[in-house]
Amino acid sequence: MQLRRRADRILEPQNTCGDRIELGGDIVSETIGLDELTPAPQGDYTPMDPRLQRIVARARKGQRRPASSSTSVNEIAVVARVSSVDDWLGLSEVKPGVVIPGDGGDAIVTGRIPVSRIEAVREMPFVLSLKAAQPVQRTLGATTADTGASPKLLPKGTKAAGGKGVVVGVVDFGCDFAHRNFRLPNGTTRVEAIWNQSAAPTATSPFGYGRVYERAQINAALKKADPYAALGYGPDPDNEFEKGSHGTHVMDIAAGNGRGSGVAGIAPQADLIFVELASSDIPWAGKEVTGKSFGDSVQLLEAVQFIIERAAGRPCAINLSLGTNGGPHDGTTLVEQGIDRLVRQAPNRAVIIAASNSFGDGIHAAGTVAPAGRTDIPWNVIAQDVTANEMELWYSGADKFAVELIAPNGTSLVTVEPGKTGELTTNSGRTAIFVSNRLNEPNNQDNTISVFLERGLPAGRWVVRLHGRSVADGKWHAWIERDDAGQSTFFQPLDNSHTLGSISTGHETIVVGSYDAHKANVPLSWFSSAGPTRDGREKPELSAPGHAVLAAHSRTGTGVISKSGTSMAAPAVTGIGALVLAQAKAQKKNLAIGDLRQILLETARPMTPAAWDARYGKGRIAGAEAVKRLMAGAAAPPVKRAAAKRAGGRS
Amino acid sequence: MPISIDELKPPDPDDENREPAQGRVTAIVKVTRAGYVPEGVTVRARIDEEMFTASLPARLLAQVRSDPLVASIEESEPLQRID
Numbered sequence: 209m210q211l212r213r214r215a216d217r218i219l220e221p222q223n224t225c226g227d228r229i230e231l232g233g234d235i236v237s238e239t240i241g242l243d244e245l246t247p248a249p250q251g252d253y254t255p256m257d258p259r260l261q262r263i264v265a266r267a268r269k270g271q272r273r274p275a276s277s278s279t280s281v282n283e284i285a286v287v288a289r290v291s292s293v294d295d296w297l298g299l300s301e302v303k304p305g306v307v308i309p310g311d312g313g314d315a316i317v318t319g320r321i322p323v324s325r326i327e328a329v330r331e332m333p334f335v336l337s338l339k340a341a342q343p344v345q346r347t348l349g350a351t352t353a354d355t356g357a358s359p360k361l362l363p364k365g366t367k368a369a370g371g372k373g374v375v376v377g378v379v380d381f382g383c384d385f386a387h388r389n390f391r392l393p394n395g396t397t398r399v400e401a402i403w404n405q406s407a408a409p410t411a412t413s414p415f416g417y418g419r420v421y422e423r424a425q426i427n428a429a430l431k432k433a434d435p436y437a438a439l440g441y442g443p444d445p446d447n448e449f450e451k452g453s454h455g456t457h458v459m460d461i462a463a464g465n466g467r468g469s470g471v472a473g474i475a476p477q478a479d480l481i482f483v484e485l486a487s488s489d490i491p492w493a494g495k496e497v498t499g500k501s502f503g504d505s506v507q508l509l510e511a512v513q514f515i516i517e518r519a520a521g522r523p524c525a526i527n528l529s530l531g532t533n534g535g536p537h538d539g540t541t542l543v544e545q546g547i548d549r550l551v552r553q554a555p556n557r558a559v560i561i562a563a564s565n566s567f568g569d570g571i572h573a574a575g576t577v578a579p580a581g582r583t584d585i586p587w588n589v590i591a592q593d594v595t596a597n598e599m600e601l602w603y604s605g606a607d608k609f610a611v612e613l614i615a616p617n618g619t620s621l622v623t624v625e626p627g628k629t630g631e632l633t634t635n636s637g638r639t640a641i642f643v644s645n646r647l648n649e650p651n652n653q654d655n656t657i658s659v660f661l662e663r664g665l666p667a668g669r670w671v672v673r674l675h676g677r678s679v680a681d682g683k684w685h686a687w688i689e690r691d692d693a694g695q696s697t698f699f700q701p702l703d704n705s706h707t708l709g710s711i712s713t714g715h716e717t718i719v720v721g722s723y724d725a726h727k728a729n730v731p732l733s734w735f736s737s738a739g740p741t742r743d744g745r746e747k748p749e750l751s752a753p754g755h756a757v758l759a760a761h762s763r764t765g766t767g768v769i770s771k772s773g774t775s776m777a778a779p780a781v782t783g784i785g786a787l788v789l790a791q792a793k794a795q796k797k798n799l800a801i802g803d804l805r806q807i808l809l810e811t812a813r814p815m816t817p818a819a820w821d822a823r824y825g826k827g828r829i830a831g832a833e834a835v836k837r838l839m840a841g842a843a844a845p846p847v848k849r850a851a852a853k854r855a856g857g858r859s
Numbered sequence: 860m861p862i863s864i865d866e867l868k869p870p871d872p873d874d875e876n877r878e879p880a881q882g883r884v885t886a887i888v889k890v891t892r893a894g895y896v897p898e899g900v901t902v903r904a905r906i907d908e909e910m911f912t913a914s915l916p917a918r919l920l921a922q923v924r925s926d927p928l929v930a931s932i933e934e935s936e937p938l939q940r941i942d
Contacts, residue, residue: 380940381940415903415904415912485938487935502937502939502940503937503940504885504936505935505936506885506887506903509887509906509912510903510912529940529941530940531938531941532936532938541933542887542888542889543887543936545889546906549906549907553907562941564941615864617864621867632868633870634862634866635866635868637870637871639870641867650930650931662862664862665864666861690939692939710936771942772942773941773942774941775941775942
């Protein structure tokens, strides 16, 4: 057994979860053999905080304590309880910080003191307690710790090896290939390929558009002073809308190696493929799309296909964080069917999707229309809304509803019978209102009503009135489309169920909700969308830490930034999926998506008595348990006997 | 530009400005016969024998949608990043 030691640039542990921080400098190969360890003389230290004792011990050996963001060399941040604030502030050693008076005459104070004066300060009669500052836990460390996916929490004998041999694919926006978390010790890239869908095409562009930057090109760019300019691709610089690119943050959670930031993601040895998504035809322009990132369903499906092709038979876990509010929410959109088919075609593939962040947005309503009855759905368009608004409603193909639209002033504007459309224009001929009442949607044989309100229409309480022309079932669900520049909503009381994103209801994808891993009771993130699907399936399947996650900050090389969202939860599951797939590969086992799903769900930690919760899913993902389950012999056929399961036929 | 409720009216069927759809659209197409590709449709990426992404003239959308060998066609829809 040997301990690994860095050169004299070792810093004090910076987190409380035990993850080692490696700030700058290369790890040296110097090791300490157990044989060379000899006991030092017993120290004679002032009784106090062991962390302070350790710092004093090091100081006595001549080790210098480096400067930090708030301390000078050989200085330490402390928190103390003192009986006299004046005496504390009167100490020449103390650089005072905050003073928080207490009820009993004492106070909690913070300050910076020289390491050489720690014991002296501690022995002051008015110093009742003195503690070294406890660094706030690095929150990506919280993700790996809470999910049991940090190396030391994984089961003994695991061959998951940080996801080695598995492709982690990320379809997102803004890949900072220069961040050290995505580079090998020799400085070269871990990113196999970046497909920038919006770049000018070349002769070899996938599906005829965009441009792929290969590993060699990325490595060549990394040798330049401005690697982004050299490659012709890079994440946007920080701006007033966004600090740190989304895609970089997501990829770090799933598979960063921590060489820059000091804290590794879940699968730090996975191979990386990134697709910078773009829209083939951005139909929205102007103020409402400023600072927003859009893709489209066709190019998303092509992105997934691209990653699978580039994986070339290697296991792969693909992370998606896209969606809208609308859609049938039953997994029948063709983009969902397409992803399902790609995942089913061969084992050792998984697509993980963020549940969405719409729980509190008031964008879902549901109800029942009685035979020959009517139901009003009030729709609140806010006065500040400068954008168009859209509502989508789905109901059984066994029913027929007419839809009437009533303006805020009470005027009934139009009634559209089943199978018809209605349109109203302005004096200039511009379409102001469009209503579609479509029957027999070919993907699910249900009926759907869409109502579009163009920008400029009056704000207030609009009403969509359903008339039951022919009612066998009567149930309906409605969603208001996402509109960050002026979200219209339903009125109270809100029904926040069924708020999963538009592509988060597939049959084979794994959908992930978010909770806060920094709190003891791991509460759900307030925004984390709820299931089930409209056809009653249990999604999200799982939840993971997605609250205040500190991960790679693009264009900083080593920095991190905090972001929250189910987008930050999904990559934790993606990373764990990569670990399980790596373990399976090492055991020469194939995992069909159903096998992987079973392992992840059966090992999840339930948060409610119910077998499934609408927001936690089956529970909090448990990486170590999932790997252990596979090691214990979860049912999966040996590679040689496994046949790639192709999903032919109609779905 | 505010729109008054009072000015709303059904579209004029003779409005010469109401031109037919132009340009090309992208879509996901599901067919009922393996390998079938409707005329005028260009395959972009093949998912399997019965599903592919495609590019086609917008004016052909209705025709493709009514093709008996086309189970479903779904025009590309914008997707926004989930934060």
